[in-house]
Amino acid sequence: MPWLSVVQARKAESVGDGVEIRGWVRTRRDSKGGFSFLEINDGSCMGNLQVIVPAELGNYQSEVLKLGAGCSVVVEGELKASPAKGQATELAARSVRVLGWADPVAYPMQKKGHTFEFLRTQAHLRARTNTFGAVARVRNRICDSIHSFFQEKGFLLVHTPIITGSDCEGAGQMFRVTTLDPANTPRLPDGAVDYSRDFFGKPTHLTVSGQLEGETYACSLGRIYTFGPTFRAENSNTARHLAEFWMIEPEAAFFTLLENMDLAESFLRRIASDVLEHCSEDLDFFVERIDKTARAALTQLATVPFRRISYTEAVRLLENSGESFEYPVRWGIDLQSEHERWLTEKQFKQPIIVFDYPKEIKAFYMRLNDDGKTVRAMDVLVPRVGEIIGGSQREERLDVLEARMRECHLDPEAYWWYLDLRRYGTVPHAGFGLGLERLVQMVTGMANIRDVIPFPRTPQSAEF
Numbered sequence: 498m499p500w501l502s503v504v505q506a507r508k509a510e511s512v513g514d515g516v517e518i519r520g521w522v523r524t525r526r527d528s529k530g531g532f533s534f535l536e537i538n539d540g541s542c543m544g545n546l547q548v549i550v551p552a553e554l555g556n557y558q559s560e561v562l563k564l565g566a567g568c569s570v571v572v573e574g575e576l577k578a579s580p581a582k583g584q585a586t587e588l589a590a591r592s593v594r595v596l597g598w599a600d601p602v603a604y605p606m607q608k609k610g611h612t613f614e615f616l617r618t619q620a621h622l623r624a625r626t627n628t629f630g631a632v633a634r635v636r637n638r639i640c641d642s643i644h645s646f647f648q649e650k651g652f653l654l655v656h657t658p659i660i661t662g663s664d665c666e667g668a669g670q671m672f673r674v675t676t677l678d679p680a681n682t683p684r685l686p687d688g689a690v691d692y693s694r695d696f697f698g699k700p701t702h703l704t705v706s707g708q709l710e711g712e713t714y715a716c717s718l719g720r721i722y723t724f725g726p727t728f729r730a731e732n733s734n735t736a737r738h739l740a741e742f743w744m745i746e747p748e749a750a751f752f753t754l755l756e757n758m759d760l761a762e763s764f765l766r767r768i769a770s771d772v773l774e775h776c777s778e779d780l781d782f783f784v785e786r787i788d789k790t791a792r793a794a795l796t797q798l799a800t801v802p803f804r805r806i807s808y809t810e811a812v813r814l815l816e817n818s819g820e821s822f823e824y825p826v827r828w829g830i831d832l833q834s835e836h837e838r839w840l841t842e843k844q845f846k847q848p849i850i851v852f853d854y855p856k857e858i859k860a861f862y863m864r865l866n867d868d869g870k871t872v873r874a875m876d877v878l879v880p881r882v883g884e885i886i887g888g889s890q891r892e893e894r895l896d897v898l899e900a901r902m903r904e905c906h907l908d909p910e911a912y913w914w915y916l917d918l919r920r921y922g923t924v925p926h927a928g929f930g931l932g933l934e935r936l937v938q939m940v941t942g943m944a945n946i947r948d949v950i951p952f953p954r955t956p957q958s959a960e961f
């Protein structure tokens with residue numbers, strides 16, 4: 498008998514087939530007419546398969562009547578057209594085999610309507626709920642879409658290192674990687690830690706971005722992208738920050754900021770339309786249960802051209818907004834979440850790209866504009882989430898880059914290999930980083946970033 502997933506078995510064209518289903522019981526209802534209904538889910542889709550179990554089955558009394566949420570079963574039977582609303586098929590069981598029991602008193606997922614806070618303490622089981630199943634499927638679809646988009650556009654996937662000897666963002670919020678014993682650290686005569694005795698013979702950290710290494714391949718192979726875990730030791734306990742998140746970073750030789758913006762825009766558009774096309778059932782759920790604007794926001798992302806404004810223009814709009822912000826606005830400040838939200842939610846009501854930021858608030862590698870004050874940076878801001886993409890055209894002029902590094906208190910010597918790209922055959926190039934989890938938040942409407950990654954890492958929290 499063929500083993501069908503629930504998503505296959507729910508299709509009308511499967512009616513009449515003898516099939517086997519393997520999954521977990523969501524609910525059991527017993528009818529007075531001498532049979533029971535089981536709702537079976539196997540994660541292949543949001544919907545359950547309704548199974549009708551006749552009392553004649555040999556283990557009906559001894560086992561079927563004891564089944565409850567979380568038990569795993571293999572059911573054989575015939576798929577029939579279902580008279581019930583909301584499902585095309587149902588399974589008339591000929592046998593129900595129990596693989597694993599779940600004690601109804603102890604099983605934490607027995608009850609419906611747990612808070613997301615509680616479910617975070619049950620990260621190993623929460624994927625069995627509708628919400629986390631849907632998030633996982635949408636996240637998977639987005640990843641598929643990311644690879645398809647870049648592969649079709651001729652971008653090469655490059656694996657940049659996770660352990661790194663350089664700091665890309667220059668912000669010093671890195672996790673140290675060491676094999677030195679904290680209780681017995683080797684010291685130099687002046688008391689400083691002797692890193693020559695450490696595993697790599699120098700200080701190393703978990704990467705905050707694959708960009709610098711990505712640039713080396715872009716300046717050889719033309720167009721590349723990285724997609725990997727990224728680590729930031731910033732102590733921000735917000736609904737948009739993780740200590741470990743996944744970032745997609747394309748980098749393209751001969752691209753200017755304009756082409757970079759076009760790339761970011763068509764990239765997000767493609768992901769939005771793929772999700773709309775392939776995750777309709779999960780989206781229905783998000784609209785109904787999480788955020789009623791989720792589908793409209795996605796449709797807008799897929800169809801409406803982003804508004805593009807300079808940082809200077811954005812600051813002018815904020816200054817004239819008449820709003821009283823917690824962080825007062827003036828030219829030169831880093832835009833705060835409240836400012837980003839006002840721009841995207843109140844002023845433009847759509848995704849925007851802000852470009853040409855003051856150099857003081859951006860990283861050393863961004864290309865200096867002729868005004869000497871701003872750099873060729875761009876941030877993509879979306880309603881509800883704020884910044885989901887940060888990128889720039891890179892400084893390709895050796896002397897300007899070295900000067901910027903010194904301004905940022907970075908030692909050009911330590912970045913000798915990065916500077917070599919400017920010494921030998923330098924070219925204009927650009928790229929950006931998209932935070933996967935912020936994108937999943939935007940697509941699903943999930944309010945907290947900890948609920949769109951399977952095992953969130955945040956300050957004081959790494960249980961699993």
Ligand code: 4AD
Nearest residue numbers: 706708738739742746885886887888928929930932
């Ligand atoms: O703006 P960021 O810091 O840019 C970079 O790292 C560049 N090197 C990217 C590049 O040009 N190749 O980070 C990029 C994106 C942000 O827009 C945000 O979506 C996400 O990464 N991000 C985070 N997501 C979750 N938790 C955090 N702590 C994040 N920090 C950044």
Ligand code: MG
Nearest residue numbers: 876884886887
């Ligand atoms: Mg940024």
